[in-house]
Amino acid sequence: MRTQKCHERVITAAVGCTALVLAVTGTAAAAPGPHTPDTARQVLAAKDGWGSYGAGTTGGAKADAAHTYAVTTWDGFKAALAAGGSAPKIIKVKGMIDADGPSCSAFEVPGYDFGTYLEAYAPETWGRDRNLDGEPDDSPEGLRRASAALQDKYIKANIPANTTIVGVGRDAGFRGASLQIKNVDNVIVRNVTLESPLDCFPQWDPTDTADGNWNSEYDSAVITGSTHVWMDHNTFTDGEHPNSTLPYYYGRIFEQHDGELDIVKGADYVTVSWNVFEDHDKTILIGNSDSASTAAIDRGHLKVTLHHNLFSNLVERAPRVRFGQVDSYNNHFVANAGYGYSLGIGMESQLVAEHNAFTLAPGVGAGQILKKWKDSPVTESHNYVNGRLTDLVAVHNAQVPDEILQRGGDWTPALRTRIDNPKALPGIVDHQAGAGRLR
Secondary structure (H helix, E strand, O other), X not given: OEEEEOOEEEEEEEEOOEEEEEEEEOHHHHOOOOOOOOHHHOOOOOOOOHHHOOOOOOOOXXXXXXXXXXXXXXXXXXXXXXXXXXXXXXXXXXXXXXXXXXXXXXXOOOOOOXXXXXXXXXXXXXXXXXXXXXXXXXXXXXXXXXXXXXXXXXXXXXXXXXXXXXXXXXXXEEEOOEEEEEOOEEEEEEOOEEEOXXXXXXXXXXXXXXXXXXXXXXXXXXXXXXXXXXXXXXXXXXXXXOHHHOOEEOOEEOOOOOOOEEEEOOOEEEEEEOOEEEEEEEOEEEXXXXXXXXXXXXXXXXXXXXXXXXXXXEEEOXXXXXXXXXXXXXXXXXXXXXXXXXXXXXXXXXXXXXXXXXXXXXXXXXXXXXXXXXXXXXXXXXXXXXXXXXXXXXHHHHHOOOOOOEEOOOOOOOOOOOOOOHHHHHHHHHHHOOOOOOO
16 A cells, blocks of 8 residues: 655555554655754764774765655564665654563463473572573473564564664654664664663573572664664663562572673774663673683774763663773763672773763762773773762772772774863763753
């Protein structure tokens, strides 16, 4: 069916039993007013972080009218992603789109029962000295795996090259989506709220720590093996399902969240700017393993800039870094009860942390800001803690003497635009970062 109204062409396509509606915006409808910038066609500015390196990041700025879509449903969003291959495209997201399916029960395969799972792998029955690897397909663990695979297929969306995804207005985004920016080049994601996916089928691992752990999947966004990516003015949050609402089984939290943003497997030239990361545990991971096979992929890559982001009420990983040359400047970190650390120093990391502001609640020590995972040098300067200039390495080494950090590094960031006074960052970043504040 094809209809036309004014300058908007509506295409309806049948996929299985679902009707997908893509609103393809024509030139006249898409044209901004004489004084209004078209945010959907904005590109990353020159020298704005690692994402501007080389050819820069332009996303779908060159998309024609036939490759400009407005979507209001998860199926419509996926259909727009698939249309037109890697030709430049713009996808405008209208409203909050539910990407997590009708309910967890909709993904359960026949025979799966969580009560049976809990009974089968209870520590007093199964023990704590062996994991669940190798359990057959018809076991409770096998049925959990099959159910998880159905959720995995539903909530993940693969973003093609040369794509801009932009929220329209102040209330656009996704609930429960996992955006997969995988082995492509030139992607922009702006002005959307990403409410963390809730893993319906976490796996119990009795051998993860002495007490075991529930391990979950699904990051809100994953940049894996991709280059030239700009994540800007987005809000990453657990939304209606913070960890405080999650139950406990076997004496451990039933963890249903993974990360908010992972940058892994040789990804390169990424700028993360003016976002809000809030109310989460494991926030940003840059480089996902210390293993030799991972090192072979990641060495020389994972070049990432983070600036003017608000990190609020988090536990850890803002970010945790392995291998990459990571520039973190002009960010505001707000630490409250339950805080672990902000900046993790990992395997062969080359982190530069400068001109940042940290607001710490009473009882949170400045020595917690940095966390040593491996013996890698860190460069830091002009950072302010509760309004006072603070040497982060010195205070860490004084407060955590069994984790002495080394200063230094063999690179100096050159791709920066504005550098604000760290004392002014709470007023600047807190009022301008996040979805709904794109100008």
